[in-house]
Amino acid sequence: MINNKTYDVVIVGSGISGAVMAKTLTQAGKTVLLLEAGLTAGISLDRNGDYQNYVDYLNTFYIASAKVPNSPYPNIKDAPSIDVLDMQPISGPNSPSTSGYLVQAGPLPFASDCLRGPGGTTLHWLGSTPRMLPNDFKMKTLYGQGVDWPISYEDLMPYYEMAELEIGVSGNVNDIHWPEASNKQEQVELTNKFYGKDYVFPMEEIPTSYIDGVFTKLVAEVNTKNPVKVSGKDTKIKFSTTPQGRNSVPNKxxxxxxxxxxxxxxxxxxxxDKYWCPETKEVVDSPLDEKYEYLPVGATWDPNTGQRCEGNASCVPICPVQAKYNALKTLYKSDRHKITIKTQSVASRILYDEKTGQVTGVEYKTYHTADSITYDTNIAKGKIYVLAASAIENAKILLASNAANSSDQVGRNLMDHLCLLTWGLLPEKGFPFRGPGSTTNxxxxxxxxxxxxHAAWICPIDNWGWGWPVFSPGSDLSNALAKNMFGKELRDQLADTLPKQLLLHYECEQLPEPDNRVTIDPAYRDQIGNYRPVIHYDASDYMKKAFETAKNINNQLFKATGTQDFTFYSPTLTADYVGYQEQGYNFWGAGHIVGTHRMGASKKDSVVNKDSRTWDHDNLYLVGCGNMPTLGTSNPTLTMTALTFKAAEAILKQLEK
Amino acid sequence: MESNKKSADIFLDISVFLTGFNKMELLGTGMLETYFNVVMNMNNVASVESFLAESEKILIKNQGNEEKINNEILHKLMPDSLYNGLAKNIITMWYMGNWMNTVISPQSYVQGLIWGVAETHPPGAKQPGYASWSTAPKTVQ
Structure with a gap:
């Protein structure tokens, strides 16, 4: 049946941006059509079905031989997801790697993935939610690199607070270290200025890991006795605890x-003192006699499950109890009478009036069952349209529609954090493979x-041993077996070394570069005729110099802390291997796919304005990490969520004009 | 059936020496029957039978002398050239729940012995609870 209804807003994608948009707009009384490319089973409005589907994800994770970020989730031929296991070296120009969903034109393969399915990448995200630093918004002015944002940190502050409530952030504001603070007083002043004097997160800090304690104590000794030298200067290494979107104890x-x-x-x-009441569908006053306390949001199938992080140590790719935030929690708060969800519906094109620029519809293809080759094509109609399909998919849809691209910036400035990993054995047991992926940086x-x-970086202390670079503990077992170890000797050897494993990763900020980009090519399409993204990608000297500097600092730290270095880089370790000053480095993707439709102050060099509205189409908004002009050193989800609240506000304003 | 039961017993006995875990620990995984069936079904039966026969011989001949048993295992079972690498595959199965590179079942992953060796739990299962990660594991306190 063809649905001819015109909705207030048509949203493409049910990840965190789409979900925040759907919830905010429907609670404000607007009608929303949400198109989701993934399987119907992933959005279940009955709790039993929701739970059964999640158990399927969990079992798929258990039997996955490589437990990569997308391993628990269905990869549908009609709406394929990027899989990091498909990454290959690219043999030369004009011979792209096409083994996976992405067509990797190189010269280096893009190393990150995202999830196309209900809830989006928040199903497998780690959950770290640091804010960007105020200076991150002014890279051009302060450092002559990249571009400035059209808004400041201060402009975004109220929306950061909304994002922290929506995600449910646990953290301690006073444990966030400002790089420029040289003493305690400056530290306090900066926190007061940029968080507000009394600001706290919804929940107390997630307890830091035992290995955090071991390593930071060793580094504290290094700071006093034998500080690391950076460009010949003694430099004290400081740590912050990491705010994160997983449930802990509510902050009173x-x-x-x-x-x-x-x-x-x-x-x-x-x-x-007010809240939106799901029964009456309106904003009501809190009961006068009630003492409010933040209530952690539990699993989508049972609010009493996942009230606290239970230490599953599998946040990436799946939190079995949903103590970690995911976008379905937000989506299910939408006014169910105002939202229509169409699943297995893949947006392929935007239609617009050539003269006015007004978007007139979104063309989408609904496939009947997973991997089916048949589908129906329909047009969704709304007053306003929002693309929330991920940085890569948003760019792809716009390019396929020849839309929003008068600046020629659509698809360009693709960015990620390039992660330089280092690993060693601590002088004492730190007991990794426990707790959330990282709790201190x-x-x-x-x-x-x-x-x-060179690039700035944040360097999380990883809590999960050497799993990421060398697939520990499986590889430790095979290495021991290769030496013919067995029995008690084998058990003792593993028991002695695995608990000492330390992994650090230096997440370096990639700058916007026009040639790192998403394009489309009629030669590359998926099963139902939609374009596959073609990725052009490289690492500049600005990145490589950061690798050199970070590795140099790391070498000093490992040596001074008595950490036995096992780091090695080679072209066979990962497909992203680069040389700099006669030294080779591997880098890994952070899953932070950013920058393909950046916001800016001028329509000449940006795709959207500071409200995330496209310059070229008055009724088309883009949300998600694609809007970010630069990346900073923060995991981008919190910032993207803040920007989405800002965009939702602008849309409501436009609808009520 | 009788011979199968006997073979399963030998499989368990030799697994003790191959893995470094005692009988109760191995039985405690609940995976013995599954793993024995994998060994029987995924390999050349004649080869498995001679592996088990050799294992039985080693265990009976050197009963009570762990050092001798280990020495014979090293030379007569462990080399890659013998029994198509069966001994190492059995060890990997108990430690990881995998046969070659394939996870046998959701339970086999959860019951992998390696997580206990690392003084932790399989990621995504047997979760130790809120804040457990902020102190040393209970087993060594």
Whole structure:
């Protein structure tokens, strides 16, 4: 049946941006059609079905031989996802690697994936939610690199607070170290200025890991006795605890309970005493006699499950109890009478009036069953359209539609954090392979004058041993077996070494570069005729110099802490292997796919304005990490969510004009 | 059936020496029957039978002398050239729940012995609870 209804807003994608948009708009009384490319089973409005589907994900994860980020989730030929296992070296120009969904034109293969399915990549994300630093918004002005954002950190602050409520962030504001603070007082002043004097996160800090304690203590000794030298200068290494979107103990000081639309002031408001009531569908006052306390949001199938992180140590790719936030939690808060969800429906094109630029519809293909080759083509109609399909898919749809691209920036400036991994054996047991993926990060190099010369980085202490670079503990077993070890000797050897494994990763900020980009090519299409993204990608000297500097710091740290270095780089370790100053480095993707339709102050060099509205089409908004002009050193989900609240506010304002 | 039961017993006995885990620990995984069937079904039966026959011989001949048993295992079972690498594959199966590179079942992954050796739990299962990761594992306190 063809649905001819015109909705207030048509949203493409049910990841965090699409979900925040759907929830905010429907709670404000607007009708929404949500198109989701993935399987119907992934969005289940009955709790039993929801649970059964999630158990399927979990069992698929258990039997996956390589437990990579997308391993628990269906990969559908009608809406394929990127799989990091498909990455190959690219043999030369004009011979792209086509083994996976991405057509990798190189020269280097793009190393990150995302998930096309209900809930999007938040199903497999790690959950770290640091804010960007104020200076990250002014890279051009301060360091002569990249571009400035059209908004400042201060502009985004209220929306950061909304994002922190929506995701449910656990953390300690006072444990976030500012790289420029040289003493305690400066530290306090900066926190007061950029978080607000009394600001707290919804939940207390997630307890830091035992290995964090072991390593930071060793580094504290190095700082006092034998500090690391950077460019000949003694440098103290400082750590921050990492704010994260997983449930811990509610912070009793946290005052906010909801985010609501105020149609008088035309603003989204963080509410202390009011909330949107799902029964009456309106904003109501909190009961006067009630003492409010933030309530952690549990699993989608049972609010009492996942009230606390239970230490499954599998956040990437799946939290079995959903103590980690995922976008379905937000989506299910939508007003169910106002939202229509169409699954297995893949947006292929945007249609618009050539004269006015007004978008008139989204063409989408609905496939009947997973991997089926038959599908129906329909047009979705709305007053306003929102693409929330991921940075790569958004760019692909726009390119396929020849839309929003008067700046020629669509698809360009593709970015990721390039992760330099280092690993060694601690002098004592730190007991990794436990807890959330990371709970503490080395934050000293997130900002500084060096950004004129090379990339800044954040360096999380990883809690899961050497799993990422060399597939521990499986590889430790095979290495021991290769030496014919067996029996008690084997068991003792593994028991002695596995608990000492330390992994660090230096997540280096990639700059926007026009030639790192997504394009389309009629020669490459998927099973139902949609384009496959063609990726052109390389690492500049600005990145490689950061690898050199980070590795140099790492070598000093490992040596001074008595950590036995097992790091090696080789072309066979990963397909991303680069040389710099006669030294080879591997880098890994962070899963932070950013920058393909950046926002800016001018329509000449950006795709969207500061409200995420396309310059070329008054009724087309783009949301997601594609909007970010630069990446900073933060995991981007929190910032993208903040930008999405800002965009939702602009859409409501436009609808109520 | 009788001979199968006997073969399964030998499989368990030799697994003790191959893995470094005692009988109760291996039985505690609940995976013995599954793993024995994998060994019987995924390999040349004649080769498995001679492996088990050799294992039985080693265990009976050197009963009570662990050093001698280990020495004979090293030379008569472990070399890659013997029994198509069966001994190492059996060890990997108990430690990882895998046969070659394939995870046998969701339970086999969860019951992998390696996680206990690393003083942790299989990621995504047997979760130790809130804040457990912030102290040393209970087993060594």
């Amino acid at each position: 000081q946290y005052p906010y309970r909801d985010i609501t639309w105020d149609s008088k002031t035309k603003k989204l408001v963080l509410q202390k 080395m934050s000293s190099f997130r900002d500084g004058d060096f950004r004129k010369e």
